[in-house]
Amino acid sequence: MTGIYIHVPFCARKCPYCDFYSCSYTLKSAEEYKNAVIRNIEVLPNIDADTVYFGGGTPSLIPSDFIAEILDALDKRLNLSKPEITIEVNPCTVTADKLKAYKRAGLNRLSFGVQSGNNEELEFLGRKHTFEKAAETIEQAVDARFENISCDLMIGVKGQTTEKLEQSISQITALPVTHISLYILKIEENTPFGRNNTEKLLPDDDQTAQLYLCSVRMLENAGFKQYEISNFSREGYRSRHNLKYWNCEEYIGIGPSAHSYYNGRRYYTPESLESFCSDPVQQKVYEEYQAGTDEEKIMLGLRLTDGICPDDYPAFKQKILKKAENYCAHGLGVFKNGILRLTPEGFLVSNSIISDII
């Protein structure tokens, strides 16, 4: 089954750490964008799909009617089978009515950009909401009968100590949420944080590693089991859509800068709302690296706590087994029943481990 990703490129304002492609919002440009998305959906092959994900940008910025129209077009064109349908939500851009409209449109999973339980950290990150506002919006989502709710949490933020983080995690895990994505703040060159040398104000690598390990421990204790480097869920609430990325399953991205993996090709569309809206359908794409190789499957599989089975990769098997001994001896991995899994300590250095293996 294929996943569908819809990239909604609008943001109310740019967060100082973000280098994702996004543009300022007007109703007129959102309408042109929605019409272009529908034109692109109408030429999709008539495939089976079981996940739809509205990501961004800030998908919750555009009217809920537009989201409903896009879902309607998908429903007409594809064979949607018990789909998980997610939208990323910024707490400041939804109301109780909008959340109810999402529910009526068929959305069944919300991903809230909460980021922190600490308002000083939220201010530093340039977010407009407070934790209290995020909590109130999540309660409204529950009232709208959403039960599959994810939150983003950011670590490695200026002034963040383990004590502050513990407080933040206690507040977030006390909310009626089923899934948490944990991100380490990364400073990208071409952002206000990058230009202002914000990196020197942040916890150093060792402190950030402690914050990550502390988060894993606290989330597990609160009933959120880690299933990927950055993702934790209550039983039965792993993100079906995001698992497609790590399991090397197919997905089709629609929208400016959306990535796809379909028919053995990885490709993405240009970062241009203008060309996306003016072209009858998106023609121009950029090819990415060769897809579906053993190297790629090992790289993605080691992100998951399910790990990899070296038998599945004959060309790499001996190398993996030999290296695994060393990782396990240093607490970075566990090799059991023929499966190699990285530990949280291993996830912290997973880039080095993966390049060591492949």
Ligand code: SF4
């Ligand atoms: S972090 Fe999210 S809301 Fe902020 S600018 Fe980036 S995409 Fe937009």
